[in-house]
Amino acid sequence: MLSIEGHDRRQEDCxxxxxxxxxxxxYAPRLLFDKNxxxxxxxxxxxxxxxxGDSPSFRRRLQVSRPEVEAVIEYAVYYDxxxxxxxxxxxxxxxxxxxxEVADVEASFHGKYLKGLLHGRTNLSGTRSSLYVQPGKHALSPMPEVFGLLPGYAACTQEAAGADGLIYGDCFRGLLASDEAADQKVRQYLxxxxxxxxxxYEYWEYAHREELFVSWDELFAEIPERVRNELERL
Structure with missing residues (x-):
């Protein structure tokens, strides 16, 4: 039987x-969002x-064993x-x-990822890079022009809003489930x-907001509850 002290220690480890x-x-990148x-x-x-080591939430392995690299920070950025x-x-x-110093930056882009530093590192100031966020879809890029090249760029924020209902990553399989009723509620809301x-685009400043930063373990535990709460609210 786990002692109370042991239980508290396990919680602290997370x-x-x-x-x-x-x-x-x-090192939190500065994020630029469309003003709408x-x-x-x-x-x-x-x-x-x-x-x-393997990312706990993205299909890739992080390579830290390079002569110039001391550590890699993974930011799993969650939006409801x-x-x-x-x-x-x-x-x-x-x-x-x-x-x-910042050795490199990478950012997710529709299931893949892009390099996050421009030639000459012109989007890096001190330890913070600047990344643009695709309107509505939240893919990341060091230059916003790439978003307009995507098929469906305009439609996704208009007639295709809500088209996918409830989705979730593979790591939440068994913890979350979708059905037509849930998908329909999401479509109607979106x-x-x-x-x-x-x-x-405008900078959204968040690096000083300590409550936004949690461990992946904490976020992993929080997401299913957030999703269930949203479905109930809808």
């Missing part, structure tokens, strides 16, 4: 450490890799909604060099959130 929280805030964006992140699930579905999980990876991107 929490974001002070050092990892400090790193996450110090209806949805913003509600939580950042942090994993700091100090050795090679994408304009087309309930549940949205994006990712940013910041590679920290041994001298404390149709009321239709918008036209302005093309004007």
């Amino acid at each position: 929490l974001l450490s002070r050092e990892d929280g400090r790193l996450a805030a110090a 964006e209806p949805f913003y992140p509600v939580r950042f699930g942090i994993t700091v890799f100090r050795e090679d 909604y994408d304009i087309q579905h309930l549940y949205d999980l994006e990712h940013i990876w910041v590679y920290i060099a041994r001298d404390g 149709q009321t959130c239709r918008f036209t991107p302005s093309g004007v």
Whole structure:
């Protein structure tokens, strides 16, 4: 039988450490959102890799064993909604060099990922890069022009809003389930959130908001409850 002391220790092991929280805030990329964006992140699930390892929430392995890299911070960026579905999980990876500088940045883009630093590192200021967020869909890029090249860029925020209902990542299989009734509720709600991107991007500052940063374990436990609460609210 697990002692109360042991149980408390296990809970503490799942929490974001002070050092990892400090790193996450110090290297948090600056995010630029379209000024008409209806949805913003509600939580950042942090994993700091100090050795090679598999991402707990994205299909890739992080390579830390490079001469110039000290650690990799994975930001699992959770939104309650994408304009087309309930549940949205994006990712940013910041590679920290041994001298404390930013060695590299990568960011998720519709199931894949892009390099997050422009040529000449012109979108990097100190330890913080700047990344644009696709209106409504939340894919990330160091340049916004790429979004307009995507098929369905305009339709997804208009007539196709809510088209996907409830979706969820593979790591939540067995914890979340969708059906036609749930999908229909999501579609109806997101149709009321239709918008036209302005093309004007504004910085959304969040690095000082400690409540947004949690460990991945904490976020993993929170997401199913958030989804269920949203379905009840709808």
